[in-house]
Amino acid sequence: MILIYLSSGLFLGWSLGANDASNIFGTAVGTRMVKFRTAALIASVFVILGAVLSGSGATRTLGKLGSVNALGGAFMVALAAGFSVFWMTRLKLPVSTSQAIVGAIVGWNFFAGMLTDYSSLAKIVFSWVLSPVLAAIFAILIYLLVKKLLRLFPISLLRLDVYTRAALIIVGAFGAYSLGANNIANVMGVFVPAAPLDTITIFGIKFTSIQQLFFIGSVAIASGIFTYSYKVMQTVGNKVVKLTPLSALVIVLAESLVLFLFASEGLHDWLIAHNLPALPLVPVSSSQLVVGGVIGIGIIQGGKTIKYRIVGKITSGWVITPLISAIIAFISLFFLKNVFEIKVYEPVAYQFSKPAIKRLSNQNIDKDKLALNQRFENALSLKKYIHQTNYLADSSLDEIVKFTRLDSFYFSAQKLNIFNQEAADWFSTPEIKTINNLQGEEFVHEWRLKQRLRKILDDSKRKGENYRKLAKKIDFVVETFRTAE
Amino acid sequence: MLKKTKQLERKVNNFMDIVNETGPTLLLGIKAYFKGDMDKFYELSDKMVKLENRADEIKRNIESELYERTLIPESRSDVLSLLEALDDIVDRGKETIQEFDMEIPQISPRYHEGFLNLTELSANAIDQVVKAARNFFNNSVESRHYFAKVYYWEKEADRESGRLIKKIFRDERIEDLSCKFHHRSFVERLDRVADIAEDIADKLSILSIKRSI
Known part of the structure; x- marks a missing residue:
């Protein structure tokens, strides 16, 4: 049953794989520097790794924007986003999955009577504007660096070809990882609050509900890469923008770095710890990063001027895509709820x-x-x-x-049993004991439970544990003992 | 991959060596012809045929490897046309030496020095264009320094050929007009080698601009 609900997300994942893999391997495959099979295999493996290992940062930001709390709603939000992408692509309008999903979530918020977190929305929109600009800046810097290096250390034409191929594969792998980490939020993010799957253990490694969802989503992306991206890659590589393999490499590297900056929790925390400005973890559009990179190289080469028509199209996409997607989501949620009588949200009192x-x-x-x-x-x-x-x-x-905000948490003996099994290898014994001491307690507010957990887990005197690890454990406890359906 | 690429680089270098040998071989061949040392002349003529065959063979080998391994997709056609043009130098050299053998031109000893001079100027142009081509393959910015030298030797060769032709047609000791024409056609054939070098330098300078990423 859950797979039927997930199907819209899987469709979104498939179309993301079909379209966005070309932003990473397009020129490499289009110019035959890398074989399609090699590119598809590497892209798939690294998209899956990126999604499962680093996908949660951007997902959390989407969750803050609107936590779609019923499977029916999540299904329709993803479907509305997928449909907007499909429809706008047919109309030849620039479209990004990131922008469509954000619009659909806001549409759900309106329908479900939820409040939209405007600070999160502002953060997200700001990132859309910032990301292509950053890609252009990175492309310029990398381009200048590569040019300087090639002047200082000339490499023969044939060897440069070999190194470029290798670099296209390595950078492509990094790009695919970053794409998975950044864009899985678009595909599966809306299902995270609504589809709690049981933790499973494979070969002694535990996979949480979120990781399973991300795995399924990234497999859908991989299927999009294998089944449909070849055509798109041919177009990107040969027709739209004619790039030399080396400048393609510069652009893909710039794009991957920006995707990574907007996805990596580790980098985000490191930047904050070193008092450096950190970017919000937000899903951004890889297609627009490529355009940013191409414009960057155009600026530095001097000959080409910025194509204001393309810039205008992208800018209009920042407004039109979410708007259309929000309207489609709102209308379709109305039908799903009132005609098909499917629950599309859990009322929150x-x-x-x-x-x-x-x-x-x-x-x-x-x-x-x-x-x-x-x-x-x-x-x-x-x-x-x-x-x-x-x-x-x-x-x-x-x-x-x-x-x-009302919620419901109950520390029953049965749930504690499940908790003890699942937490055994990543919670310390004193921590598990502390949680078990809560048996029989009830909480109606999430903040109150978190406050309590922070207090008692901090009291158990484990030194050197950073804030993020503790926050992850607290989130796990909160999700485990939530009883509200 | 890198090992195969190194092998390919060696092939390209061998090809360049052969092209470079064309100039001195032609010069020595004509010297032997003028001296009447026909054994030496035939030996050098044979050598030129072998060089030409070897150059064709290596060129075809490089071509097929570039296609089979889909190497340098962006500049493949440019590189192949460059190799083709360099191969023209060897072809031209072989044809010229064979024409001496077939047509047995009776070049007046008064012009031997001028002919040898012209051949040397053409050989210099070849030498510089091969250096430029090697630099192009090695991705060095120095390529353009060699272009100027190619143009210099080509102009010198033009001047020398012009001077020779003028002199030949004003020479009353050569009475037969057909003999003058024969002299002239060999001057033009030797000068043509320098012209090919100049065409390659033109091509290379465009390729170098295209190559900057």
Whole structure:
């Protein structure tokens, strides 16, 4: 049954593989520097690795934008995005899966009465604008570096050919890894909150629900690469932009670096730890990165001017694609819910519970004015209420939503048993013991459970563990003991 | 892959060596002809035929390897046309020496020095164009330094051939007009070798610009 729901995501994955693999191996295959079979095999393996090992960063950002919490909804969101991509491609409009999925998620938010996190949305849109510019800058820098190196250390024509081939394969592998890490969020991101699969163990390695989803999604991408990308690669390699293998290499490297920057949690954390500016982890469009790279090389070569028509097309795509996708998602969700009576979202209620009021009073909100246990059926009605009152500032909406959101967590003996098995090899014994001490406890707010977990897990005195590891463990506990369906 | 590429590089180098040998072989052959040392002349004529056969063989070998291994896809056709043009030098050299054998031109001893001079100038042009071609293969920016030298020797050869032809037609000691024509046709054939070198330099300078990424 779950596969039927996932099918729309798999279709999205297939079309991503068919279209975007050409952004990595297009010129290499089009110019016959690399055989298609070799390119397809490498791209598939590394897309899968990138997705499974590093796909969660960008997915989390999409999750913040809107957490699609029912399989029916996730199915329709992915289908709406896939359909928009298909339709806009037919109309020969520039389209990116990243932009389509974001629009579809926002459409779902509207339909489900959820609030759209505008700061996340702004971050995402900013990344779309920034990413091609970064690709152009990287392409210019790499181009200048390669040129300088070739001048300092001349390589013979034939040897340069061999090295370029090898580099196209290595950089292609890196590009495929980055593409998988960055773009799996588009394919499977919406299914993450809605499709909890059981953790499975293969050859002693545990695969979490998210990793399984990412694996399935990336296999769909790989099938797109094998079945359809050859045609696209021929077009990219020979017709649209004529590139020499060496300048293609420069562009693919620039593109891969940008994809990696927007996907790698490790790099993100490292940059923050060294007080360097880190980019938000956001799915970006590989096609637009290629265009950015080509423009970069055009600028540095001086002869070609920037094609403003293409730049204009891309810019319009940033607005039109999400808009169309949001509208399609909204309309189709309406049909799915009202005609086919399929659940497309789990209602999320909000309540000024005692702990919520107490927590909000710390945020300069007058607790005496809040009605204890006042309940709202969805985020929109809560927002409306805040808007109408004169004692709650609109700016505190995010905090009120966060602290009043109702959920349900119960530490039953049965769930603790499952937890003990799954956590055995990555939680320490004192940590497992600490979690087991929570037996019988109930929580209605996620933030409260997290607060408690942070406190008790920190109390168990393990030194040197960084924040991210702890956050991952806490997320795991939260997902394991959630009982709300 | 790299091993095979090194082998291919060796083949390209061998090919260049052969082209480079054309100039001196032609010069020595004509010297022997003028001296009347026909044994030496035939020996050098045979050598030239062998060089030409060997150059054709290596060129075909390189061609098929470039296609079979789909090497340098972007510049393959340029490289092949370059090899073809370099091969023309060897062909021209062989044809010229054979024409001496077939037509037995009676070059007046007064012009021997001029003819040898012209052959040497053409040989110099070949030498420089081969250096430029080697540099092109080695991806060095120095290629363009050699172009100027090729153009220099080609102009010198033109001047020498012009001077010789003028002199021949004003020479009253050669009474027969057909004999003057015969002299002239051999001057033109020797000068043609330098012209081929110049054409290759033109081609190379365009290829070098195309090659900058």
